[in-house]
Amino acid sequence: MSDKNRSLRTRLMLRFSLLLLLLMGSFSWLFYSLSRQNLRHKVLAELRETALEAEGRLLGKETAVRDGVIVLHFPLHTEAALIRDGRIAARTPGYRPEICRPLEHSGKEFLLQGGERLDACYWERFSRPFSGAVILQKRDIPNESLETMEIFAASLIPLTLILLGMAWRLIGRILTPIRTLTDSIRQVSVDNFSRTVPAPDRDDEIQALTDAYNAMILRLREGVETLERFNSDLAHELRTPLTVIRGEIELALRRDRSPEECRDVLERLARETRSIERMSEGLLLLSRYSPENVSESFETLRLDRLLEEALKKLRPLAESHAIELHTAIESPLEYRGNPTLMTALFGNLVENAIKYSPEETVIDITLERDEGKIRFRVRDRGPGIPKAKLRHLTQRFYRADEARSRRIPGFGLGLSIAERAVTLHDGKMEIYSTEGEGTTVEVLL
16 A cells, blocks of 8 residues: 555554654663673673682692692582693583683683573683683573563563554544544535534644634635625626616617717716726726735835825816815825725725715825824715714725715725725724714824
8 A cells, every 4th residue: 555545544653663663672672782781791790700719729729629620619500720831731520611712812801602591701811820821611501681581572562562552542532633624624615614623622733723724714704705795796786887788778779869869878888887897997906916915016105196196186076076185295205015006095085085075175185104104094074974884884885875875976895995905005994984074084004
């Protein structure tokens, strides 16, 4: 089975098993090495002590050798030999020269070899009263390190199985929230955004993943609801101009008309077409930029010049309503942002104030730098907006006074575009209004 086809639980178990085997193998090797070294030191100390005692007695006045046989008492399984001038001068009956021969010319003093039962040799060399050595030989030594390893291995196998079983269950418990998350994701569709996943009590990566998933579901739910509301509003707003266009065309086709009448019909159709075009441009502006890509379009702007250009285009509209535009614009005023969005922000807020202001009134427009921020303010002397309707003003296609709005051209997109532009520049927009006194829109960038 390829790695791609294995479940995450299986892959984690395989990696854990390999790591466990590596650790167990390293620990076993270390444990065996320490046991072997400890046994070596133990046997060496025992033989060295016996050899020193035998040397003293063999070279002393006591009669320790009879007819080439060493008659001293040695520990169980221990044999001895006395070397004189490179030859065996005396030895115990059970001494076997071949076991200790590897040490004869090596210069080493100790040898330990064998498997389950070990043989050891120790050479104690001396130069007086003659050049020679006392050799101690111990055979049939129990290999304690090997026995310990056998016991350790016998307990290691069930211990490893227990650890693997516990790891399997633990990994299963860790992956349970992920499986729950996976089941929830499979059920997500355009018509079903209702299910979120309960976050685990532990503050860990699984909780962070669950929180991120739930936040995504809420954003998707909000986006779908907004899209559905937008589609409904768009269909409603398009119905009126399309109905007007169809009615004008049907009336024009019922009978022959004079060139002047045809011109009037075409002009009305052109006005309705321009209205649809303006609405389309506003919707495109709302959808073109997002927080993820808007910064790529930023450049250094002269906001004072952008505002002056917007006012130049809107002054004829203000003059047609006998409205004065009082401005206080700081210059120069540089800012890094998107020129299209900033132009739309200035144009929509000022145009909105003009359209909803009574004739022969004044609109105050301020653009200045204030404590490190840029403040843009538009204040009119219009009829004001009821407090209950203020929070709906930036919704697409929303118009506070439907009866009065029918007489004023527009689709209710201006404040939505303005708020979107401010949000994409990490700014803040506030709307203050008092009925009968007017409305103020303030932007901080």
